[in-house]
Amino acid sequence: MIKRDRIKVYLDTLLTDNIYKILPLYEEENHGLEKYxxxxxxxxxxxxxxxxxxxxxxxxxxxxxxxxxIEIMKPSNKKVVKREVFRCMDIVKKLSNKLEGE
Numbered sequence: 001m002i003k004r005d006r007i008k009v010y011l012d013t014l015l016t017d018n019i020y021k022i023l024p025l026y027e028e029e030n031h032g033l034e035k036y037x038x039x040x041x042x043x044x045x046x047x048x049x050x051x052x053x054x055x056x057x058x059x060x061x062x063x064x065x066x067x068x069x070i071e072i073m074k075p076s077n078k079k080v081v082k083r084e085v086f087r088c089m090d091i092v093k094k095l096s097n098k099l100e101g102e
Contacts, residue, residue, distance in 0.1 A: 004099060007051065011096040018043075019065075019088045026072055026081050037069045055098060061091040 018040055025033045044062055047053065068084050071077050 008096055008099050011092050011099070015043075016089050016092050019085060019092065022068065022072075022085050023082060026078070033072055034069060037065060037072065041065050041069070055095060057091050057095045057098070061088055061095070064088050064091065 022033070022037060025036060030036075041062065044058075044065070048058065064084055064087055068081060068088070071080050071084065074080075
């Protein structure tokens with residue numbers, strides 16, 4: 001079984017960094033960005049299965065990433081993408097804080 005402190009490290013570092021990485025990929029118009037976001041979503045679906053996540057923040061995170069996947073396909077949408085990426089990072093922080101409080 002994976003310990004809570006490792007899950008917290010995953011949320012605070014790896015997942016947060018992976019979400020933030022969307023911004024430079026978007027700005028450089030990387031053609032693999034949609035695939036990258038899809039891969040993040042697959043990772044989160046696996047996370048849910050492993051840890052039986054039932055937090056509303058998790059649902060919000062997945063929904064926002066699905067929305068980002070749509071928004072990145074629109075030209076000149078930097079403000080929206082940036083706002084939603086930071087929203088996702090904030091949601092991850094809230095999830096991490098809940099985990100710490102348990």
